[in-house]
Amino acid sequence: MKFSILPVALLSLALLSQGCVSNKKFNDLQSNYTDLQTKNGELSKKYDESQQGLSSSTSRVKSLEEQIASERSNVTALQAALDKCLTSSGQGNVNISKLVDEINSSNKYIQHLVNTKNKSDSLNLVLTNNLTRSLSREEMQDVDVQVLKGVVYISLADNMLYKSGSYDISDKAGQTLSKIAKIIKDYSDYDVLIEGNTDAVPITMPNIRNNWDLSALRASSVVQALQTTYGVEPKRLTAGGRGEYNPIAPNDTDAGKARNRRTQIIITPKLEQFMDLIGKAPETSKTPESKTP
Structure with a gap:
């Protein structure tokens, strides 16, 4: 607020105009007027400074309020982001849990396969040992027994098994086939493939076109002997011929031809x-990818 000096001046003028004021009083009044004027200037200055201070304080308060509002907005945004992160994390935990279950299931399946293979390997070893122990030394010269990749191969020489130049079973082969048949019947969970093989010399026999025919006929003769003579279930037996196309030795020597x-x-x-093992394989499900907030 500003202080007015107009009443004082008017009073002084009135007194002077009436001529009833002494010089001393006039000077006193003049001095008071000057003092009042000085104080009025000081008060006006302080008022202006106060107004400036008030404006500055108001500006600072407004700035603080804006900052508080901004920080509250940031807190709200952070809380929303945190909630989304927690939701995504929860979904991620579910996916991880499913993945762990699938891994455990797969590990159990793998272990089952390993156990089955070990069991099969053990049975093959027992089967091989039982067969070789049952064969005489002379028979072992014409019989070769091997286990390759979980499969038992019993290889029989043709000069022991068949009549010369024929696919008919020889008499001396009966004792060996009976021992093999006993092993086959003891291991009823196994299938049996009889596979005929020849050398590369073309065949010259009536009603036999080539080595394919000869190898297939020889395999069929063994299958029928195992079924009819030694009582092996026919549904377990398969006959096949590979002719000259599965050699194990060169065909340029008599020894190589004999092996083939x-x-x-x-x-x-x-x-x-x-197939049952494959059917029991654990199913895996695609877990949804959690989005990053």
């Missing part, structure tokens, strides 16, 4: 068992 002229009895676990 062979019939293999291949004993394998039933195919259904492998």
Whole structure:
């Protein structure tokens, strides 16, 4: 607020105009007027400074209020982000849990396969040992027994198994086939493939076109002997011929040709068992990807 000096001046003028004021009083009044004027200026200055201070304080308060509002907005945004993160984290935990379950299931399945393979390997070893122990030293000269990749291969020389130049079973082969048949019947969970093989010398026999025919006929003769003579279930038996196209030795020597002229009895676990194992494989589900907030 500002202080007015107009009443004082008017009073002084009135007194002077009436001529009833002494010089001393006039000077006193003049001095008071000057003092009042000075104080009025000081008060006006302080008023202006106060107004400036008030304006500055108001500006600072407004700035603080804006900052508080901004910080509150940031807190709200951070809380929303945190909630979203927690939600995503929860979904991630669910996905991780599903993944762990699938891994555990897969590990159990793998262990089951390993146990099955170990069991099969053990049975193959027992089967091989039982067969080799049952064969005489003379028979072992014409019989080769191997286990390759979980499959038992019994390879029989043709000069022991068949009559010369024929696919008919020889008399001396009966005792060996009976021992093999006993092993086959003891291991009823195995299938049996009889596979005929020849050397590369073309065949010259009536009603036999080539080595394919000869190898298939020889395999069929062994299958029928195992079924009809030694009582092996026919549904477990398969006959096949590979002719000259599966040699194990060069055909340019008599020894090589003799090795290639062979019939293999291949004993394998039933195919259904492998299909069952495949069917029992754990199913995996695609877990949804959690979005990053």
